[in-house]
Amino acid sequence: METVFGALDVGRGDYVILPRATTHRWVPTGDDPLRAYVVEANSHIAPPKRYLSRYGQFLEHAPYCERDLRGPSEPLLADGENVDVLIKHRGDGPGGISGTRYTYPAHPFDVVGWDGCLYPYVFNIDDFQPITGRVHQPPPVHQVFEGHNFVICNFVPRKVDYHPESIPVPYYHSNVDSDEVMFYCGGDYEARKGSGIGQGSISLHPGGHSHGPQPGAYERSVGVHYFDELAVMVDTFRPLDLGEGGLASDDGGYAWTWAGGRRDR
Numbered sequence: 001m002e003t004v005f006g007a008l009d010v011g012r013g014d015y016v017i018l019p020r021a022t023t024h025r026w027v028p029t030g031d032d033p034l035r036a037y038v039v040e041a042n043s044h045i046a047p048p049k050r051y052l053s054r055y056g057q058f059l060e061h062a063p064y065c066e067r068d069l070r071g072p073s074e075p076l077l078a079d080g081e082n083v084d085v086l087i088k089h090r091g092d093g094p095g096g097i098s099g100t101r102y103t104y105p106a107h108p109f110d111v112v113g114w115d116g117c118l119y120p121y122v123f124n125i126d127d128f129q130p131i132t133g134r135v136h137q138p139p140p141v142h143q144v145f146e147g148h149n150f151v152i153c154n155f156v157p158r159k160v161d162y163h164p165e166s167i168p169v170p171y172y173h174s175n176v177d178s179d180e181v182m183f184y185c186g187g188d189y190e191a192r193k194g195s196g197i198g199q200g201s202i203s204l205h206p207g208g209h210s211h212g213p214q215p216g217a218y219e220r221s222v223g224v225h226y227f228d229e230l231a232v233m234v235d236t237f238r239p240l241d242l243g244e245g246g247l248a249s250d251d252g253g254y255a256w257t258w259a260g261g262r263r264d265r
């Protein structure tokens with residue numbers, strides 16, 4: 001990842017936090033295609049306030065801390081003429097968003113030094129220290145970042161509830177105040193087994209619909225001590241609309257998996 005603040009080496013499992021309006025570009029290396037799950041916001045995205053002291057440092061109960069964050073280490077200078085920079089901003093486009101293309105006579109990566117507390121950084125999901133409990137822990141223990149009107153949580157491989165009669169998969173719930181978007185990126189997500197969810201799947205559970213683990217998941221999870229799962233959840237506090245890409249890849253059978261099995265259209 002190259003930015004006006006410098007370059008960041010980025011790999012599998014990295015969250016790349018880019019402050020809004022940071023001029024940047026992805027420069028894929030190696031043979032594998034670049035795959036990124038992008039969360040864009042109309043605010044900054046930052047660690048939850050409750051993880052931080054009033055002085056701004058991570059508290060000891062936070063599941064990660066300053067030692068886990070990687071920032072740019074030196075300026076990045078690039079040569080170029082007539083370089084296009086694409087800007088996303090408010091406007092008349094779909095969802096009130098438009099774009100503008102600027103062409104700069106010189107390359108925008110010309111910053112020889114900078115100072116301050118705003119810069120891009122990387123946090124790897126493997127460095128998230130899961131908080132576990134004797135009985136089921138509520139979703140906020142999985143929170144990793146927050147933005148205006150949404151939170152980002154991650155479900156990482158972990159020891160699960162250790163009361164002898166605990167049920168480690170989540171309870172049924174009505175997400176009255178939020179839409180839930182899950183991105184499944186590793187392991188095997190216990191609560192969704194048998195639903196057609198696989199690596200790279202994205203699910204959307206709109207607010208207002210009660211839901212929970214797939215039929216049979218409760219029984220299977222009793223006595224299990226470890227979940228090998230990796231998923232990123234974005235919970236929004238305003239309703240989401242599906243874009244073109246979302247509509248095009250809709251799996252019409254998923255919703256019916258709570259009714260005993262998939263019903264493919």
Ligand SMILES: [Fe+2]
Pocket residue numbers: 173175180205211
């Ligand atoms: Fe949910």
